[in-house]
Amino acid sequence: MQHELITDATLVSNYIKGDERAIEILINRHKxxxxxxxxxxxxxxxxxxxIFQDTFIKVIKTLKLGKYxxxxxxxxxxMRISHNLVIDFFRKNNRMPKFSNTGDFNIFSVLSDSSLDAEKSIIKNQVEKDVRRVIEELPDDQKxxxxxxxxxxxxxxxxxxxTGVSINTALGRMRYALINMRKIIDKHNIVLTN
Incomplete structure (x- = not known):
């Protein structure tokens, strides 16, 4: 039987029964x-x-313990396991604000507009407290x-x-906020890790 035709559920059950090859197929399928x-x-x-490795280590442990x-x-x-590990990573590195309004806050959501692609590198991998410090220095309308x-x-x-301004004005303020953040980051010599 071809691998593609075997369902995830069958592969999981085969792995639990001792078929080591099954987990390999599952990992490759969803990698x-x-x-x-x-x-x-x-x-x-x-x-x-x-995080990818840790996700599958956790998957394997859970399956072996029969807790799936x-x-x-x-x-x-x-995906839920990997999502939780991403959140753990941000918490460990103090790079995630503790906001109660959303469980899966994502610092990069600011960059999801295609018009801001060029600015991705500004906030990418920036330590959260530095980002907050930089934001505090922005003009109020941009902040x-x-x-x-x-x-x-x-x-x-x-x-x-x-805010009562046009979408273009809001976009413009966002763009200027990012440009100014870049300048503030340079001024303070804040290291942006790649």
Missing amino acids: QRVYSFIYSKVFDRDVAED NEEGKFLPWV EVLIMRMYNDMSFKEISEK
Whole structure:
């Protein structure tokens, strides 16, 4: 029987029964999806690789201990594990603010607008407390837009409605906020790790 035709559930059950090859097939089957998800959060190949390895170590341990719930789908379960490990990574590195309004706050959500792609490197992998310090130095109108976008995950349409300015003005303020952050980071010699 070809590997593609074997369901995840069958492979999981075969692995639990002692078929070591089954876990290899499962890892290869979902590798791209899980790794891409992790990388999209941490923007660092080495870190993504580590978290990816840790995810499957945890998967293997849980399966070996017989604690896997068959009713759950395998991939969403693996994604949840990797998501939790990403959050742990940010917490350990003090790079994640403790906001109660969302469980999976993502510092990079600010960069999800395609118009801001060029500025990705500004905030990428920046230590959270440095980012906060830098934000404090921004002019109020730029700081307001940045915080609404980054911490409240508001769309530019929502920001425009809340602040009473056009979407273009809100986008412009965001762009200037990022440019100014770059200058402040340079001024303070804050190291941006790649």
